[in-house]
Amino acid sequence: MKCVFLDKATFADSIDFQPLQQYADTFEVFSLTPFDKIVERCLNAEVIITNKVVLDESILRQLPALKLICIAATGVNNVDLAAAKNLGIAVANVSGYSSHSVAQYVFSQLLHHVAKPHHHINNVSQGQWQRSPSFCVHGEGSVELANKTMAIIGYGNLGQTVANIAKAFGMKVLIAEQQHATSIRNERVSFDYAIQEADFISIHCPLTDSTLNLFNKETFCKMKSSAVLINTARGNIVNEKDLIDALNNGEIAYAALDVLAQEPPPADYPTLLNQPANLAITAHIAWASIESQQRLINLVADNIKAFSEGRRLNRVD
Structure with missing residues (x-):
C-alpha cells in the first residue's frame, strides 16, 4: 500500500x-x-x-x-x-x-488578561518595587476568575475540557445552544443568553454555514463591554473587521485569536495591520503541544x- x-x-x-x-x-x-x-x-x-x-x-x-x-x-x-x-x-x-493543549492555551490567555503577570514582572525589572515605600506594588492589579461566567460555544471534547477547568477555577459555566435552535437541550442555554451573560467566551464549534461569521457586529453589541472572546476553532467563525471595530469602540474588552480567516496571513493582512492593543493574535498553535x-x-x-x-x-x- x-x-x-x-x-x-x-x-x-x-x-x-x-x-x-x-x-x-x-x-x-x-x-x-x-x-x-x-x-x-x-x-x-x-x-x-x-x-x-x-x-x-x-x-x-x-x-x-x-x-x-x-x-x-x-x-x-x-x-x-x-x-x-x-x-x-x-x-x-x-x-x-488536542483537548488538553487547547484548554491550556485558553486559560493561559485568560490568566494573562486577568492576572497580568508580564505587567507585574516588568514593574520589578523597571525598579518600581525597589523604589516603593510599601511592601507591594499594585500596578494594574488583577481580578479573579472565580465567580465569573464562562460561555462555551461548541461542546465537544474541547469545549468539555475547557468547561471542566473553568469549574475548577470556581467559574459559572454556560453551554450555548446553537444560535437559531428551535429548542434548547438539557443543561444548555440559548446562544443569546450565553453571550449576554458571559464574562468570557471560548469558541470550539466547527466552521459550517451556520457558524460562518457567527460573531459579528450584531453579536458583539449583545456582549458585555467587559467581555473577553477567545477563538481557537476556525477563523471565519469571527468576523475580524467587526471584532476590531468592537474592540476599538469598547463594545467588548479583549480578544485572543489563535486562528484567522486566511492562514498564513499575508504581510498586508488587514487584521494584523489594524490590530488594536486589546487584541492578541497567535499563529494557530493552541492545538500544537x-x-x-x-x-x-x-x-x-x-x-x-x-x-x-x-x-x-x-x-x-
Whole structure:
C-alpha cells in the first residue's frame, strides 16, 4: 500500500512519524504541497494524509488508486466529502487529541488578561518595587476568575475540557445552544443568553454555514463591554473587521485569536495591520503541544490500520 503525506511541515521536527510507516509498503513525505503538485505526487497513492492541503472534487477525480484520505486534524472542511463518497473514497479524521493543549492555551490567555503577570514582572525589572515605600506594588492589579461566567460555544471534547477547568477555577459555566435552535437541550442555554451573560467566551464549534461569521457586529453589541472572546476553532467563525471595530469602540474588552480567516496571513493582512492593543493574535498553535501532535499522528496510524483490516474508525464519509 502506497501512502503519501502531503504536508509534514505542519508538524514539529521532533514528532515521530514511524507509527504511520508501519502500515505502508511505500511511504512518501512532502514538507508542503502546492495545489498544482497534488495529482503528480498522489497519482498512485492508495492513502493520502493531509492536514491542510485541500482535496476537492477536481483533484479526487484524477486519483483512481485512492482508497483512503486521512485528515490529520478534526476539521474536515479541506476535503470534499460528497465527492469522496461518490467516488468510493473513505475519509477519516481524528478528534480528542488536542483537548488538553487547547484548554491550556485558553486559560493561559485568560490568566494573562486577568492576572497580568508580564505587567507585574516588568514593574520589578523597571525598579518600581525597589523604589516603593510599601511592601507591594499594585500596578494594574488583577481580578479573579472565580465567580465569573464562562460561555462555551461548541461542546465537544474541547469545549468539555475547557468547561471542566473553568469549574475548577470556581467559574459559572454556560453551554450555548446553537444560535437559531428551535429548542434548547438539557443543561444548555440559548446562544443569546450565553453571550449576554458571559464574562468570557471560548469558541470550539466547527466552521459550517451556520457558524460562518457567527460573531459579528450584531453579536458583539449583545456582549458585555467587559467581555473577553477567545477563538481557537476556525477563523471565519469571527468576523475580524467587526471584532476590531468592537474592540476599538469598547463594545467588548479583549480578544485572543489563535486562528484567522486566511492562514498564513499575508504581510498586508488587514487584521494584523489594524490590530488594536486589546487584541492578541497567535499563529494557530493552541492545538500544537508536543504531546498533542504525537497523539494525533498515533491516531492517524490507528485509522490506517483499521482501514487495512476492514474496520471503520473515525470515519466521516
